[in-house]
Amino acid sequence: MNLDSPEEIGRADNRSMLQTCLNFPNQLEDAVKLTENLVFPEEVRLKDRTVHFEKPSRIVVAGMGGSAISGETLRGWLIGRTGIPVEVCMDYRLPSYVEGEGCLVVAVSYSGNTEETLSSFVDALKRGCMVVSVSSGGLLMNFSKRLGTPHIEVPRGLLPRLAFPYLFIPLVRTLQALEVDVDVSIEDELQDAVKTLKDIKQTLIPESPVDSNPSKQLALKLDGFIPAIYGFRWMKPVAERMKGQFNENSKIPCFCNYFPSLNHNEMAGWINADSSKLFK
Numbered sequence: 001m002n003l004d005s006p007e008e009i010g011r012a013d014n015r016s017m018l019q020t021c022l023n024f025p026n027q028l029e030d031a032v033k034l035t036e037n038l039v040f041p042e043e044v045r046l047k048d049r050t051v052h053f054e055k056p057s058r059i060v061v062a063g064m065g066g067s068a069i070s071g072e073t074l075r076g077w078l079i080g081r082t083g084i085p086v087e088v089c090m091d092y093r094l095p096s097y098v099e100g101e102g103c104l105v106v107a108v109s110y111s112g113n114t115e116e117t118l119s120s121f122v123d124a125l126k127r128g129c130m131v132v133s134v135s136s137g138g139l140l141m142n143f144s145k146r147l148g149t150p151h152i153e154v155p156r157g158l159l160p161r162l163a164f165p166y167l168f169i170p171l172v173r174t175l176q177a178l179e180v181d182v183d184v185s186i187e188d189e190l191q192d193a194v195k196t197l198k199d200i201k202q203t204l205i206p207e208s209p210v211d212s213n214p215s216k217q218l219a220l221k222l223d224g225f226i227p228a229i230y231g232f233r234w235m236k237p238v239a240e241r242m243k244g245q246f247n248e249n250s251k252i253p254c255f256c257n258y259f260p261s262l263n264h265n266e267m268a269g270w271i272n273a274d275s276s277k278l279f280k
Contacts, residue, residue, distance in 0.1 A: 003216045020162050025197035031169035032190050038173040040150050056104035062089045062120035063108035066160045070167040072237035079234050081183045092119040099127040110160035112138020134170045161248050228279045232259040
């Protein structure tokens with residue numbers, strides 16, 4: 001395939017996924033603006049209790065698939081930057097130690113209808129946690145509005161795996177709204193991320209030829225191989241995100257793992273020279 005041919009790219013990309021991916025910096029910028037004035041009530045009165053919203057002692061992001069990656073990215077970004085533990089729950093129920101007002105549970109589902117996330121949302125309410133939800137609509141938004149719990153509505157009409165900025169930025173803004181101590185300027189980090197992505201985009205656009213386009217060069221190197229992606233510490237969710245994009249967008253197998261854990265097991269698998277014929 002000629003990656004410098006717009007016609008050939010168009011035939012392979014009949015759902016315009018490339019253009020949607022190139023719009024990522026603009027989505028991030030839009031998400032930053034949409035949530036810049038986010039505030040939460042001081043308390044939420046439920047049927048059998050009143051939950052006070054204040055700085056949490058633990059943060060749990062409940063979500064599945066692309067929604068869970070937003071939580072994993074938040075956790076990676078906060079490594080070494082806050083003393084508050086952050087974890088991701090990809091299940092129907094929260095861990096037993098998540099209970100009470102000190103725990104903040106953010107239920108994230110782009111559609112608003114993910115059954116595991118809805119179950120965790122109800123579970124968090126029963127346990128008296130601070131509960132915030134993020135969705136483009138669905139039952140999650142309906143339940144939140146009916147109960148009076150904070151809900152952050154994001155734009156509709158996207159594939160969930162392409163809505164990452166709208167699912168991740170509300171988590172960051174939630175930290176700000178609840179005055180969570182973070183050892184960086186959140187505003188500076190957000191603006192720097194937008195600028196960096198816009199700069200990178202110029203080298204990755206389809207009009208940029210192979211000899212100066214890192215994404216096209218990578219595609220050619222991976223052709224005929226199964227990608228294996230390794231991350232480290234805060235790059236762990238990036239490896240997971242890339243794996244998911246290869247699986248869902250490119251429709252090919254892809255595997256990921258993380259340093260230093262893989263040094264104790266998977267690394268031994270590469271001793272077999274035949275492995276290099278399959279993986280890249």
